[in-house]
Amino acid sequence: MLLHTINKSPFDKNTFDICISHAKKGSSILLIEDGVYAVMKGTAYEGKVKDTMKDVKVYVLGPDAKARGIDDSSIIDGIESVDYVGFVELTANHDSVQSWL
Amino acid sequence: MGTISVNGQDVEVDEEGYLANLTEWTKEIGAYMAKADDCELADDHWEIISFLREYYEEYQIAPAVRVLTKAVGKKLGKDKGNSKYLYELFPYGPAKQACKYAGLPKPTGCV
Amino acid sequence: MSDEMMDEEGGVVKKFMYVNRKAPYGTIYALESLEVVLIAAAFEQDVSLAFIDDGVYQIKKGQDTSGIDMKNFSPTYRALEMYDVEKLYVEKESMEERGLTEEDFLVPVEVLGRQDMADMMEEQDIILSF
Numbered sequence: 001m002l003l004h005t006i007n008k009s010p011f012d013k014n015t016f017d018i019c020i021s022h023a024k025k026g027s028s029i030l031l032i033e034d035g036v037y038a039v040m041k042g043t044a045y046e047g048k049v050k051d052t053m054k055d056v057k058v059y060v061l062g063p064d065a066k067a068r069g070i071d072d073s074s075i076i077d078g079i080e081s082v083d084y085v086g087f088v089e090l091t092a093n094h095d096s097v098q099s100w101l
Numbered sequence: 102m103g104t105i106s107v108n109g110q111d112v113e114v115d116e117e118g119y120l121a122n123l124t125e126w127t128k129e130i131g132a133y134m135a136k137a138d139d140c141e142l143a144d145d146h147w148e149i150i151s152f153l154r155e156y157y158e159e160y161q162i163a164p165a166v167r168v169l170t171k172a173v174g175k176k177l178g179k180d181k182g183n184s185k186y187l188y189e190l191f192p193y194g195p196a197k198q199a200c201k202y203a204g205l206p207k208p209t210g211c212v
Numbered sequence: 213m214s215d216e217m218m219d220e221e222g223g224v225v226k227k228f229m230y231v232n233r234k235a236p237y238g239t240i241y242a243l244e245s246l247e248v249v250l251i252a253a254a255f256e257q258d259v260s261l262a263f264i265d266d267g268v269y270q271i272k273k274g275q276d277t278s279g280i281d282m283k284n285f286s287p288t289y290r291a292l293e294m295y296d297v298e299k300l301y302v303e304k305e306s307m308e309e310r311g312l313t314e315e316d317f318l319v320p321v322e323v324l325g326r327q328d329m330a331d332m333m334e335e336q337d338i339i340l341s342f
Binding site for chain 1: 234235236237238239265266269272273274275276277278279280282284286309310311
C-alpha cells in the first residue's frame, strides 16, 4: 500500500483534500511540515480528519508538530506521532510513497 | 567567514567579525574581540554584555540601539540607560559593538 | 485615507499595516515580515500587524523548534512592544476555524471580525503583504 505525505496546511492549499480523495482503504497518511496543522483538535478540519481515519491510518511527524506549538495533548486521538526514525520505517514498510506537494 | 583562535580554541566569525555560533561564546572570546578593537573590558562593559546575552536569550534578537537604551534604563537605572553612558563604553555604537563582544549577531536594522 | 499626522521633527507619519498570512516555518514569509517590521520600526511610523489565515499560527504559544534544526523566532514577537509596535490584530474567523482562542497567543492581541479587519485595512496609507 501507499504512504501519502502532506506538507501543506489544509487551510492554505487544497493538498489535504486532494490527498484524502486519493488515499485508498488500508493506505497511510503522514502529515509533515505545515501539513501538521490538520492534526489539531477543534479545527474546521477535525471532522474530515476523523472520517479519513476510519479507512486510513494517519501519522504526524512529531518534531514538526512541536515546532509549531502543537503538543501531544492537542493532537486528535488515534493519530500516531512518529520521529524521523519512524518516518524512515514508514517509508520502508510501504510499497511506495506519494508526496502531495 | 573567517576563524579566530582564542586560547587554542578556533571559533568561526562572519565577515564583520561577529561570532557565527553564539553557543560557542566565552568571556575570553569577548575580551579577545575587544582587544582587537583596542578596547579593554571593565565591569561596566561586562554588565551591558551580560544584559545583551540575557535579552537575546529571552527575545531571540539583538536589540536596536534605541531599544537597548530603553531596556537598559528599565533594568539598570536611568544613569545607565542613556546614549551618553553607552557610547562612552562602546564608542563604535553600543548595540553594534557590545553585541559583537557578547557573541550575538549584528542587531537587526543596523547597516 | 486618514488625515496626515506629524511627528516631533515635522516629518509625516503614515499608517503602515503588515498583513501576515503564512504559517511560520514552512515558508520564509513570516520571518521576512518580522525582520522588515523590526528594521522599519526605526522610522517611527504608525505601525500595525494583522494576522490573517495561517498567519495566526505565527504567534501561537508553545513553539519548540529544537527537533527541526530551525530558529524559533516566536519569542521575538514579544519584543515588538519595545519597538513601539503595539497594534496587533488577529482575524476572528481565521482564529476560530483553526481551533484557537485568544489564550493561545504569546502576545496580547486585539481580535477583529472580518468586516472590522477590512475596515482597518481601508484606513491604512500603506499595506505590506507577506
